[in-house]
Amino acid sequence: MRILVLGGDGYLGWPQSLYLSSKGHDVTIFDNLSRRHFDLERGFNSLTPIEGIHERVAAWHEISGRQIEVCIGDTLEYGALAAVFQNVRPEAVVHFAEQRSAPYSMIDREHAVYTQTNNVIGTLNVLYAIKEFASECHLVKLGTMGEYGTPNIDIEEGFIEIHHNGRSDVLPYPKQPGSWYHLSKVHDSHNIMFCCKIWGLRATDLNQGIVYGVETEQTQQDARLATRFDYDQIYGTALNRFCVQAATGYPLSVYGEGQQTRGYINLRDTIRCIELAITAPPAEGEYRVFNQFTEQFSLTQLAEMVVAQSKRFGLEAHIRYRPNPRVEVEQHYYNASHTRLIELGLEPHLLNGAVLESLIDLAIQHRAHIDKNLILPTVNWRVTKNDIDNLSS
Amino acid sequence: MRILVLGGDGYLGWPQSLYLSSKGHDVTIFDNLSRRHFDLERGFNSLTPIEGIHERVAAWHEISGRQIEVCIGDTLEYGALAAVFQNVRPEAVVHFAEQRSAPYSMIDREHAVYTQTNNVIGTLNVLYAIKEFASECHLVKLGTMGEYGTPNIDIEEGFIEIHHNGRSDVLPYPKQPGSWYHLSKVHDSHNIMFCCKIWGLRATDLNQGIVYGVETEQTQQDARLATRFDYDQIYGTALNRFCVQAATGYPLSVYGEGQQTRGYINLRDTIRCIELAITAPPAEGEYRVFNQFTEQFSLTQLAEMVVAQSKRFGLEAHIRYRPNPRVEVEQHYYNASHTRLIELGLEPHLLNGAVLESLIDLAIQHRAHIDKNLILPTVNWRVTKNDIDNLSS
Numbered sequence: 001m002r003i004l005v006l007g008g009d010g011y012l013g014w015p016q017s018l019y020l021s022s023k024g025h026d027v028t029i030f031d032n033l034s035r036r037h038f039d040l041e042r043g044f045n046s047l048t049p050i051e052g053i054h055e056r057v058a059a060w061h062e063i064s065g066r067q068i069e070v071c072i073g074d075t076l077e078y079g080a081l082a083a084v085f086q087n088v089r090p091e092a093v094v095h096f097a098e099q100r101s102a103p104y105s106m107i108d109r110e111h112a113v114y115t116q117t118n119n120v121i122g123t124l125n126v127l128y129a130i131k132e133f134a135s136e137c138h139l140v141k142l143g144t145m146g147e148y149g150t151p152n153i154d155i156e157e158g159f160i161e162i163h164h165n166g167r168s169d170v171l172p173y174p175k176q177p178g179s180w181y182h183l184s185k186v187h188d189s190h191n192i193m194f195c196c197k198i199w200g201l202r203a204t205d206l207n208q209g210i211v212y213g214v215e216t217e218q219t220q221q222d223a224r225l226a227t228r229f230d231y232d233q234i235y236g237t238a239l240n241r242f243c244v245q246a247a248t249g250y251p252l253s254v255y256g257e258g259q260q261t262r263g264y265i266n267l268r269d270t271i272r273c274i275e276l277a278i279t280a281p282p283a284e285g286e287y288r289v290f291n292q293f294t295e296q297f298s299l300t301q302l303a304e305m306v307v308a309q310s311k312r313f314g315l316e317a318h319i320r321y322r323p324n325p326r327v328e329v330e331q332h333y334y335n336a337s338h339t340r341l342i343e344l345g346l347e348p349h350l351l352n353g354a355v356l357e358s359l360i361d362l363a364i365q366h367r368a369h370i371d372k373n374l375i376l377p378t379v380n381w382r383v384t385k386n387d388i389d390n391l392s393s
Numbered sequence: 394m395r396i397l398v399l400g401g402d403g404y405l406g407w408p409q410s411l412y413l414s415s416k417g418h419d420v421t422i423f424d425n426l427s428r429r430h431f432d433l434e435r436g437f438n439s440l441t442p443i444e445g446i447h448e449r450v451a452a453w454h455e456i457s458g459r460q461i462e463v464c465i466g467d468t469l470e471y472g473a474l475a476a477v478f479q480n481v482r483p484e485a486v487v488h489f490a491e492q493r494s495a496p497y498s499m500i501d502r503e504h505a506v507y508t509q510t511n512n513v514i515g516t517l518n519v520l521y522a523i524k525e526f527a528s529e530c531h532l533v534k535l536g537t538m539g540e541y542g543t544p545n546i547d548i549e550e551g552f553i554e555i556h557h558n559g560r561s562d563v564l565p566y567p568k569q570p571g572s573w574y575h576l577s578k579v580h581d582s583h584n585i586m587f588c589c590k591i592w593g594l595r596a597t598d599l600n601q602g603i604v605y606g607v608e609t610e611q612t613q614q615d616a617r618l619a620t621r622f623d624y625d626q627i628y629g630t631a632l633n634r635f636c637v638q639a640a641t642g643y644p645l646s647v648y649g650e651g652q653q654t655r656g657y658i659n660l661r662d663t664i665r666c667i668e669l670a671i672t673a674p675p676a677e678g679e680y681r682v683f684n685q686f687t688e689q690f691s692l693t694q695l696a697e698m699v700v701a702q703s704k705r706f707g708l709e710a711h712i713r714y715r716p717n718p719r720v721e722v723e724q725h726y727y728n729a730s731h732t733r734l735i736e737l738g739l740e741p742h743l744l745n746g747a748v749l750e751s752l753i754d755l756a757i758q759h760r761a762h763i764d765k766n767l768i769l770p771t772v773n774w775r776v777t778k779n780d781i782d783n784l785s786s
Contacts, residue, residue, distance in 0.1 A: 124505060154558045162555055167547070183587060187580040190580070194570065199775065199777075382591060384525055
């Protein structure tokens with residue numbers, strides 16, 4: 001199948017592209033390299049050394065004999081986007097090409113505007129490009145479980161049947177996103193649903209949990225195929241941060257009461273889910289939503305798991321609770337449905353001791369390169385201007 | 394009270410500014426004149442002659458002795474927006490400064506991008522300006538009843554109590570908007586709700602029905618105070634179109650089956666509603682939603698009312714059903730709550746014979762200036778490029 005991977009140079013886009021290529025698909029990556037630009041601008045870096053995009057695909061060709069095409073371009077530039085659609089005539093588009101960090105979006109007005117413009121208008125351009133140049137193409141769009149917020153009822157997959165005043169309807173699940181980034185994904189979801197209705201596009205919106213892990217069958221084949229591991233306050237997840245803190249003898253920083261519960265998914269399952277979505281496309285005009293995660297944990301649970309596992313390395317990790325830089329409910333009900341991908345055939349890799357061990361081991365291996373100044377949060381949701389260069393330690 | 398009216402030169406913004414000024418408020422208008430620019434660009438015009446913004450406020454000063462300040466600027470230019478906030482230090486902001494036409498937003502990709510950028514990012518800037526320069530200020534934001542779409546259950550005012558799997562919560566009412574324009578308003582609503590939560594802003598989101606009428610106590614005082622009357626395919630409403638068609642002997646064009654039902658409100662009630670919202674502001678951190686309409690009609694009902702009333706002028710109007718250029722359900726349940734503004738004291742002016750007579754009379758008076766080429770729709774929701782200069786007759 002001809003597959004266009006928007007944002008194919010990123011943490012998820014790269015292993016996704018490798019995986020789809022390994023399965024014999026014709027993969028083209030479209031990426032504006034904005035994630036790398038941020039690192040260059042701010043002095044951030046992936047803890048795992050990563051190659052440039054051209055070196056990556058050359059290494060993959062050398063190892064597998066397979067060719068991934070690369071096109072450097074921006075979804076905001078419609079000419080570039082239209083050209084890649086016209087050249088590739090994709091049968092599926094996997095769309096990772098969004099600013100993906102909540103703290104980034106909350107730095108200040110400029111970063112909020114960038115996030116909502118890049119994500120919402122970029123996706124609007126993608127929708128027009130599909131309709132104009134590849135109208136049968138299946139859009140697989142990365143959303144986030146964070147779109148739902150933390151309602152006091154079960155979270156369903158995209159839609160909910162509501163009974164009200166003696167009548168009923170199945171309606172889009174109400175959203176309560178918690179950052180400009182999360183909001184941009186909600187806006188996208190509404191825009192995509194609309195295009196399925198008016199133009200008959202077919203789309204899968206994947207409300208993904210927090211992804212962990214760096215290893216896939218393909219990335220493990222050669223160090224040059226590695227994907228990134230972020231532990232900094234902007235792009236790092238809590239789990240990565242905990243592993244790095246455990247490896248360096250710093251307290252594991254839990255924000256607020258630590259009872260915030262979210263869905264999680266292994267990188268291997270993420271790339272498999274997207275394959276499952278691609279191989280079972282929706283009908284013309286169908287907009288479907290899958291909740292793409294496999295387990296739920298609270299922050300404290302995650303931290304305690306890292307503390308326990310780090311003992312195997314002789315590390316004496318402990319937890320320190322810190323003021324929450326985010327505005328979010330810290331004690332809440334959370335029960336989210338996630339059956340549709342299982343029904344399609346997903347066999348989850350769960351967050352067990354071996355997985356945690358490999359992540360802590362990765363942090364230990366690269367300990368010399370950890371910049372502790374990047375870890376603690378300086379982006380406060382409550383103010384309109386945060387100075388992320390003024391890092392606390 | 395110091396009140397900033399964003400978009401104060403428009404169809405609603407102008408009579409709103411006059412009304413608030415007449416009540417003794419200090420009114421400042423901020424407007425980028427984009428609506429007038431569109432007329433200049435495309436050869437469209439208001440059927441009622443309207444004065445320039447500077448002539449308008451000079452006439453108002455001459456007639457009332459009151460001063461409305463004018464600042465020409467764009468919500469997308471944060472410097473200009475910040476300056477007016479710093480100068481005025483508003484206690485309330487009434488936000489009309491959005492691209493307000495669904496067909497405009499559906500012309501092509503460029504108009505879709507303009508609509509979502511202008512409306513969503515413009516409002517994002519307004520939110521930052523409030524937080525940074527007038528954090529106690531009450532934002533009164535114009536939304537639309539079109540945000541809800543046509544669900545098969547009663548439409549509530551912004552929020553709905555959902556019972557699901559033995560639990561319950563009050564959640565944002567699910568939205569199913571029907572154009573890029575309507576979508577932009579849904580995006581705004583989510584963004585505004587978020588700012589109330591994280592920054593403690595106070596906001597009233599007015600999901601307004603379709604407004605009709607041009608006369609208010611103030612606009613009637615002098616021809617130079619008139620507000621616009623649009624009958625064209627881009628900015629005109631169905632009711633205005635019907636009146637113009639009746640006045641010129643053309644069939645009243647009803648799209649589709651004509652059973653599409655929407656909420657309607659008289660211009661006099663709109664400006665009163667906004668005053669009611671301003672004088673009873675929400676608490677710090679409160680995001681509230683009012684459905685701002687007073688009656689529901691189907692398209693066919695409206696057309697039949699115009700046919701009946703036009704007989705008083707000796708006109709033999711009749712209805713012609715036409716293919717629907719929009720993608721929308723034409724037979725649907727529709728029952729929307731609208732009690733909160735009534736509770737605050739709104740006394741509705743309903744769409745009776747006298748009101749219809751005055752609108753038809755206005756069309757007859759200005760018959761010589763009606764450009765029939767502007768009336769019939771050339772913007773089709775189903776395609777990505779519409780040529781609005783290629784007007785059908």
